[in-house]
Amino acid sequence: MHPLEQLLRKNELWLMRRIRDYAVERDYSRYTSTLEEAWRISIVGLTDSIISALTISEDPWELSPEDTYISDPIAAFGVLEAQKHRSRGVTLEMFLGLMKYYRQTYLDLLRKSYPIGQVSKEEPLNEVNNDREKYSHFIERVFDRIEIAFCAEWGRSDTMNRAIGELQETNRRITNEKNKFLTIFESMPTAVFLLDDKRRIVHMNFSGAQMIDPTAKSGGHYYSHPDDRIPFPWLEDELSRFYETGDEKEYEYLIELPDKDECQVLARFHPMEDISFKYTGKVVILQDITERKKAEKELKQTQTYIIHQEKMASIGQLAAGVAHEINNPMGFIISNLSSLRKYIECLTEFITVEDQAIALADIPNDFQLAEIREKLKIDYISEDVKELIVESLDGAERVKHIVQELKTFSRIDQADYTLIDLNETIKTTMNIAWNEIKYVATLEHEFGNIPKINCYPQQLNQVFLNLLVNAAQAIKDQGTITVRTWCDEKNINVSITDTGGGILPKDLARIFEPFYTTKDVGKGTGLGLSISYGIIQNHGGEIRVESEIGKGSTFTVTLPIHK
Numbered sequence: 001m002h003p004l005e006q007l008l009r010k011n012e013l014w015l016m017r018r019i020r021d022y023a024v025e026r027d028y029s030r031y032t033s034t035l036e037e038a039w040r041i042s043i044v045g046l047t048d049s050i051i052s053a054l055t056i057s058e059d060p061w062e063l064s065p066e067d068t069y070i071s072d073p074i075a076a077f078g079v080l081e082a083q084k085h086r087s088r089g090v091t092l093e094m095f096l097g098l099m100k101y102y103r104q105t106y107l108d109l110l111r112k113s114y115p116i117g118q119v120s121k122e123e124p125l126n127e128v129n130n131d132r133e134k135y136s137h138f139i140e141r142v143f144d145r146i147e148i149a150f151c152a153e154w155g156r157s158d159t160m161n162r163a164i165g166e167l168q169e170t171n172r173r174i175t176n177e178k179n180k181f182l183t184i185f186e187s188m189p190t191a192v193f194l195l196d197d198k199r200r201i202v203h204m205n206f207s208g209a210q211m212i213d214p215t216a217k218s219g220g221h222y223y224s225h226p227d228d229r230i231p232f233p234w235l236e237d238e239l240s241r242f243y244e245t246g247d248e249k250e251y252e253y254l255i256e257l258p259d260k261d262e263c264q265v266l267a268r269f270h271p272m273e274d275i276s277f278k279y280t281g282k283v284v285i286l287q288d289i290t291e292r293k294k295a296e297k298e299l300k301q302t303q304t305y306i307i308h309q310e311k312m313a314s315i316g317q318l319a320a321g322v323a324h325e326i327n328n329p330m331g332f333i334i335s336n337l338s339s340l341r342k343y344i345e346c347l348t349e350f351i352t353v354e355d356q357a358i359a360l361a362d363i364p365n366d367f368q369l370a371e372i373r374e375k376l377k378i379d380y381i382s383e384d385v386k387e388l389i390v391e392s393l394d395g396a397e398r399v400k401h402i403v404q405e406l407k408t409f410s411r412i413d414q415a416d417y418t419l420i421d422l423n424e425t426i427k428t429t430m431n432i433a434w435n436e437i438k439y440v441a442t443l444e445h446e447f448g449n450i451p452k453i454n455c456y457p458q459q460l461n462q463v464f465l466n467l468l469v470n471a472a473q474a475i476k477d478q479g480t481i482t483v484r485t486w487c488d489e490k491n492i493n494v495s496i497t498d499t500g501g502g503i504l505p506k507d508l509a510r511i512f513e514p515f516y517t518t519k520d521v522g523k524g525t526g527l528g529l530s531i532s533y534g535i536i537q538n539h540g541g542e543i544r545v546e547s548e549i550g551k552g553s554t555f556t557v558t559l560p561i562h563k
């Protein structure tokens with residue numbers, strides 16, 4: 001690659017920044033582009049012209065009175081720019097003035113001179129050490145050719161009609177383009193505000209206007225421009241910080257908007273993308289993220305619900321496994337204890353008979369029967385052993401019973417949809433809950449005559465256990481928990497009534513929400529009722545609550561007999 005081409009290509013960004021700086025300093029930027037890409041394209045166009053000249057000849061393209069500059073390929077860029085700028089309403093003076101700074105920029109690169117104070121002091125990437133003068137001269141001539149071509153093109157179209165026609169056509173195009181971007185801006189579902197340095201609204205789109213006034217019309221702000229400040233007090237602090245520091249950040253707010261319920265808003269602040277520093281305001285973007293947050297929360301709840309369900313299922317399995325393991329040894333312990341009781345009875349009976357025989361026989365005192373008998377507490381043992389066995393049997397029976405309860409509770413044998421007697425199920429659950437209840441309440445039940453129903457017994461156990469534990473936890477000193485069952489034609493009803501503290505009206509509306517708990521950290525997760533609610537719904541039934549502060553609460557579960 002030619003060293004000049006290499007230099008120009010490498011420093012594309014440098015050239016672009018320098019011409020931008022010249023334009024800003026000399027106030028040409030009022031008529032130039034705001035976006036970096038437009039500047040880059042003009043630099044690339046000029047560089048291409050210089051390089052295409054270079055590939056034809058390395059000698060400076062001296063000027064001649066016979067040259068036809070308009071058709072000169074090296075000046076083609078100038079001709080094109082002349083047409084574009086003229087139709088944009090730029091005057092010849094303006095364009096030639098700015099062109100001088102383009103030329104200056106390229107020469108700066110070669111000569112490393114900085115004639116103007118404000119331009120960037122950034123060094124170019126490389127230098128052409130040799131032939132600087134030659135290349136400067138070369139570039140001067142290329143620019144001369146471009147400028148002459150530009151003037152020639154400009155002068156060619158001086159007939160009024162043609163110029164007006166061109167301007168009208170351009171105006172139509174620009175208006176269409178403006179309308180397209182205005183429509184895009186207005187159609188965005190996200191609220192966008194453009195603010196000036198004094199934080200007044202320069203523009204806002206339809207979504208933004210609706211946040212302020214729900215009756216706003218699309219395009220309303222564009223065509224009327226009331227320039228008030230952005231009217232959200234909740235945004236003030238962070239917006240002030242952004243104006244001070246320029247740090248781009250995101251913030252989430254929980255707010256109430258006119259005509260809307262509480263909603264969650266994500267706010268983002270950006271400076272205006274304008275490398276010419278013409279528009280120095282800020283962009284504020286407000287996005288309604290209520291639905292997204294709701295979905296995230298629901299997902300989290302579902303996950304927790306599933307985890308809870310799985311936990312309950314694995315506890316059930318564990319309980320069933322342990323119950324099974326204990327069941328076997330319990331079987332032979334009870335059976336052995338029963339045999340032992342019979343054997344002891346036989347032995348004591350025999351000892352009694354023996355005693356009588358010994359009393360009649362004349363046994364020498366050498367045997368010291370009486371002393372040994374006393375020392376070994378034989379009389380006490382023969383009385384106590386019976387009691388010990390009875391107690392052990394009683395204990396073993398109780399263990400057997402608990403194991404049976406555990407088995408029934410986890411229902412390994414009935415894990416699926418099954419026809420069951422609800423009274424039986426509830427009785428089992430009451431026994432399981434008894435540990436939690438016995439210190440605070442007496443547990444009563446009034447079971448009605450109810451038909452068997454098809455259900456998931458394990459899940460219903462969980463519901464009644466939750467309700468019983470809640471009831472026990474609601475009682476402070478001593479109270480009563482009453483479980484009732486009854487039925488009508490269509491439904492079976494189960495109510496659990498406690499004489500606890502009752503539920504405050506403000507809590508009543510929320511107790512079925514997941515994670516809603518009034519209990520201390522670690523004591524309640526707030527999941528019990530929401531899970532119960534889900535289970536009962538799943539069974540096509542419903543769960544209701546009545547409560548009176550200071551008197552107690554009644555939870556009633558209604559399940560359809562035929563589902």
Ligand SMILES: Nc1ncnc2c1ncn2[C@@H]1O[C@H](COP(=O)(O)OP(=O)(O)OP(=O)(O)O)[C@@H](O)[C@H]1O
Pocket residue numbers: 466470471474498500501502503507511512516517518519523524525526527528529530553
């Ligand atoms: N019988 C009741 N008496 C008074 N308040 C109750 C009763 N049952 C439930 N509540 C209230 O409803 C809230 C939610 O109950 P829920 O069973 O869903 O969660 P929890 O008992 O707090 O926690 P977890 O059941 O997960 O251990 C409780 O914190 C309590 O305030």
Ligand SMILES: [Mg+2]
Pocket residue numbers: 466469470524527528529
């Ligand atoms: Mg609970």
